[in-house]
Amino acid sequence: MSQSTASRTVAGRSTTPPGGGPRRRKHPLLGKNPFGLLLSAPYLIFVLAVFAYPLVFAFWMSFHDYFFAAPGAAVDRPFVGLDNFREVLADPAIIRSFGNVGVFLLINVPLTVILSLMLATALNKAVRFRTFLRVAYYVPYVTASVAVVGVWIFLFSGNGLVNQILGPLAPDPAWLINEDWAMPTIAIFVTWKGLGFFILLYLAALQNVSEELYEAASTDGAGRIRSFFSVTVPGVRPATVLVLLLSTVTGANLFTEPYLLTGGGGPNGASSSPVLMMYQRGIEQGSPDTAAAIGVILVIGVLILAFIQRKLAGGDES
Amino acid sequence: MHSNGMAKRILTVTAASATVALALSACASGGTTGDAATNRGPITIWYSNNETEIAWGKQMVEAWNAENPDEKVKAQEIPAGKSSEEVIGAAITAGNAPCLVFNTAPVAVPQFEKQGGLVDLSSFEDGAAYIEARSGDTAEQYQGADAKYFQMPWKSNPVMIFYNKDMFTAAGLDAENPQLATYDEFLATSRTLVESGAAPNAIYPAPTSQFFQSWFDFYPLYAAETGGTQLIEDGEATFNDEDGAKVAEFWKTLYAEGLAGKEQYQGDSFADGQAAMSIVGPWAVSVYKDAVNWGAVPVPTSEGTPAEETYTFSDAKNVGMFTACENQATAWDVLKFATSEDQDGQLLELTGQMPLREDLPTVYPEYFAANPAYEQFGDQASRMVEVPNVSSSVAAWQAFRDAYTKSVITGEGEIPAALDSAAEKIKTLISKP
Numbered sequence A: 001m002s003q004s005t006a007s008r009t010v011a012g013r014s015t016t017p018p019g020g021g022p023r024r025r026k027h028p029l030l031g032k033n034p035f036g037l038l039l040s041a042p043y044l045i046f047v048l049a050v051f052a053y054p055l056v057f058a059f060w061m062s063f064h065d066y067f068f069a070a071p072g073a074a075v076d077r078p079f080v081g082l083d084n085f086r087e088v089l090a091d092p093a094i095i096r097s098f099g100n101v102g103v104f105l106l107i108n109v110p111l112t113v114i115l116s117l118m119l120a121t122a123l124n125k126a127v128r129f130r131t132f133l134r135v136a137y138y139v140p141y142v143t144a145s146v147a148v149v150g151v152w153i154f155l156f157s158g159n160g161l162v163n164q165i166l167g168p169l170a171p172d173p174a175w176l177i178n179e180d181w182a183m184p185t186i187a188i189f190v191t192w193k194g195l196g197f198f199i200l201l202y203l204a205a206l207q208n209v210s211e212e213l214y215e216a217a218s219t220d221g222a223g224r225i226r227s228f229f230s231v232t233v234p235g236v237r238p239a240t241v242l243v244l245l246l247s248t249v250t251g252a253n254l255f256t257e258p259y260l261l262t263g264g265g266g267p268n269g270a271s272s273s274p275v276l277m278m279y280q281r282g283i284e285q286g287s288p289d290t291a292a293a294i295g296v297i298l299v300i301g302v303l304i305l306a307f308i309q310r311k312l313a314g315g316d317e318s
Numbered sequence B: 001m002h003s004n005g006m007a008k009r010i011l012t013v014t015a016a017s018a019t020v021a022l023a024l025s026a027c028a029s030g031g032t033t034g035d036a037a038t039n040r041g042p043i044t045i046w047y048s049n050n051e052t053e054i055a056w057g058k059q060m061v062e063a064w065n066a067e068n069p070d071e072k073v074k075a076q077e078i079p080a081g082k083s084s085e086e087v088i089g090a091a092i093t094a095g096n097a098p099c100l101v102f103n104t105a106p107v108a109v110p111q112f113e114k115q116g117g118l119v120d121l122s123s124f125e126d127g128a129a130y131i132e133a134r135s136g137d138t139a140e141q142y143q144g145a146d147a148k149y150f151q152m153p154w155k156s157n158p159v160m161i162f163y164n165k166d167m168f169t170a171a172g173l174d175a176e177n178p179q180l181a182t183y184d185e186f187l188a189t190s191r192t193l194v195e196s197g198a199a200p201n202a203i204y205p206a207p208t209s210q211f212f213q214s215w216f217d218f219y220p221l222y223a224a225e226t227g228g229t230q231l232i233e234d235g236e237a238t239f240n241d242e243d244g245a246k247v248a249e250f251w252k253t254l255y256a257e258g259l260a261g262k263e264q265y266q267g268d269s270f271a272d273g274q275a276a277m278s279i280v281g282p283w284a285v286s287v288y289k290d291a292v293n294w295g296a297v298p299v300p301t302s303e304g305t306p307a308e309e310t311y312t313f314s315d316a317k318n319v320g321m322f323t324a325c326e327n328q329a330t331a332w333d334v335l336k337f338a339t340s341e342d343q344d345g346q347l348l349e350l351t352g353q354m355p356l357r358e359d360l361p362t363v364y365p366e367y368f369a370a371n372p373a374y375e376q377f378g379d380q381a382s383r384m385v386e387v388p389n390v391s392s393s394v395a396a397w398q399a400f401r402d403a404y405t406k407s408v409i410t411g412e413g414e415i416p417a418a419l420d421s422a423a424e425k426i427k428t429l430i431s432k433p
Helices: A003-008 A034-061 A083-089 A092-125 A130-142 A145-156 A161-169 A182-206 A211-219 A224-235 A237-252 A256-260 A274-284 A288-313 B002-028 B051-067 B084-094 B106-114 B127-142 B165-170 B183-195 B211-216 B218-226 B242-256 B283-288 B328-338 B341-351 B365-370 B372-380 B393-409 B415-430
Strands: B043-047 B073-077 B100-104 B152-156 B160-164 B201-203 B275-280 B294-297 B317-321
Touching (some): A034 A288, A092 A288, A145 A161, A182 A224, A224 A237, A274 B084, B051 B328, B106 B317, B127 B152, B211 B218
Parallel strands (some): B043 B073
Antiparallel strands (some): B152 B317
């Protein structure tokens, strides 16, 4: 039933004025609840100022010869069409950074979904040390990357703990200066660091999976593994879609780790990311127009990925 | 239809939000007035956040304020950020840059100038004359297009090879007369240091990809090898020649033989005993004083250039005056006061860094007599090379660094081809307006 129909039949009474046809309802400029608009205005302004305006501005910048200038400085910012995009797409270093982040997402996203679901399920069942374990997984998430990066450099350096354990199996050159291993190492680092947050999401979702479903599955002869795949996994599907989307979006924005862990996207650009390239071009080198073009391509790429994920993971059902 | 009402509401809210946003941006806008160049009054300055420069800055401001109660200087450390250059760039864009920044990196000056953020110091009546009288021929390296000065050459940290005397002795080397003048000597000494177990690495410049790292490995040696050539001169890259290849091959050998660390080191490898040598400037004298038994020699060249003829990289920091300053006449006077002979002497005394002043050792003979550790830096300060003052300077250095890390540190490909490729890329970059 449409709202207009409902409004005409409230409490079974006709709202049509006697002796006349249906009167067109007037809508005040600020709607039926102007106070609600007032309450939501601060957040709306926040969204417009912090997200919408920069996004639109970045899109505009990407089509102009733009650089940051002092207020009042006379500068020419001509429309350049697709020039910035052509420059970006012709730069092997930038193309490589997109490939790198693709590798990163291929490792990080599935690993995040699988590990966080498995660990959340285990934590949900654990009776002893439950709180300690939840805190333990969450600590890396709330610890500053700058602090943790130092530990990982120590662990994964040539003489680090990991190589000492691996002995002759250790890669040469070491992990973070090895073109084949630098990005996978970063992906594992980011997975480990963010796991606590995604475990929490799954833990919350697991509380909504009815115990009766597990009992019914058990009655039908399902073991633990069968119950996991037939009850838990479908039961937390909305959370899985959320984890997929969030890990993809945060992963595509990878910056801190290549900036700090591999000293600026090394070795030889093997761990550079599009956002690191945006930082270099836009902030360090004073070319925010090409940086904006990289950003627009990245946003489009992430939107396509998110759309595919929603389709494949059944996000519409959530 | 509801959509019509909804559209009106969205329009109203958007208009209101836009009004707020415009109001906010108007608040943020600053800019100079037409009288700014001749105005006098209070000004704000920023200085570096290291302990010794804070001490210098505070006494300088105190001395100025005591004599100029109507034109007081308010000073603060540069706000925290990933780098000073980013903070200053953001302040220029926001229109709230201070009048003077006593930590302006020469590499960022062309960018700040393009942003319309810097005042041309030559526009002051005695601007160019004052700079050139103080810094002599060195001042030329800090000129922009049309011989304008958008920066005041202030202080340098001419880099040299610091070496750990105890490690040299442990390796059986002569610590008082280290054999480090030629590439062959340097390599032989490095091999002895590492093979003897006296040092894990002979030298450990940061092997990372940031654009500025080449200032502390390739560039000082290139300056020395060429007798003072900048990376870019007359619109062309200079390094893709025999001299550039020699320097790059020297470093490549150090990395290939495991004499220089290829991994990023967290901390100071020289102070931590991870390397027997380091390329640093005189700021390090006070830092290493109690940590390392050190000595210093000029950077090596292929043929072993005499110390008194060896060039190096300046690692200078200058002073910029920003267009957001409303009292530029006062700012210019403060700038001259802060770079006076007396204040330069204070800078030398308090920080150990070399004022960019002509004939430094003869201007402050008492200081160098009392502090012999700084004497060779004072002498070295007369033979320094600055980063080239060109547009897209940072992008050019990044292009060079990318080629260098690949061909020298990782050892992939041939060095001449890598240098040619970087030179071609730099030519394109600096030709952009």
